[in-house]
Amino acid sequence: MGGWLSFARDCVDITALNPPPSPGEVFRYFQTLPLPELVTQQQPPGNGLAGLPVIFFTDGSQTTQTFTVTIRGFTVDIVATATGFTWHTGDGAELTTTDPGAPYPDHTVTHDYRSGTYTASLTTTWSGTFSVNGGASADVPGTTTTDGPPVTFTVLQARPVLTNPYD
Template sequence: MFSYFERLPLPQLTTQHQPPGNGLSGLPVIFYTESPTTQTFTVDIRGFSVVIEATAEQFTWHTGDPTGQLVTTDPGLPYPDQTIEHSYRSGTYTAYLTVTWGATFTVDGSAAADVPGTTTTDGPPVTFDVLQARPVLTNSYD
């Protein structure tokens, strides 16, 4: 069953980040994905109708900086309910998301059973700049 699961066209989940566009050093960048985290496939295997339900079990957020990656079991949320944050120094970074998928299967409506093993997909990379904010003194009486 695993060989069928491995060949399924599982989605590549897109990394979203906030703030959109450029980030600021000293303020964390928020990561999340709004892509679907479950997929259902029906395949014919030797005349049997097999339904495979794939579920995203682990999210590995490749941050693009030397600290490496963040590993979570949830897809994150946008501000103000964010669950995944990462602080950067100023520079340009490319981040992406690797999803580890597990699955269950049924044969002709039988009870669900686990597909042994997992498989992964890499989402498209997203590149952004993190800028250093510079204080500027102003005279508010002018």
């Protein structure tokens, strides 16, 4: 046994031992957020008519979502924004847009069908920004998607009939 050794007492910066979440870490959390599965809506509601376009849209009020998560003790605010919409029309076509569509008369997403029964759905692409402990905002490095529930509708064939208006 030897003599006593004297050590100085100093404050140690432990920031390097627990750095703020990296963009990759935030992306892993981003992919697991409970983002809404946006519902496909169509006009006319119920049945459509062959030769007339079916209008597609979804609830635009749900296209921005804000979440606060804790990652290793850091408060991370994530703002997810729907940036892409892929409408699966049910007849093999896909319509890709950057807006959620709108009902008549402001419609922006339409598709023409032949008569038959179709099941349409919507895949939404989400991108985001994040900030750590109220700091500067940065982009989440990647996107994630959600699939909305399918909606089934029938497109009917209308046939014109000439009549005598004086009968």
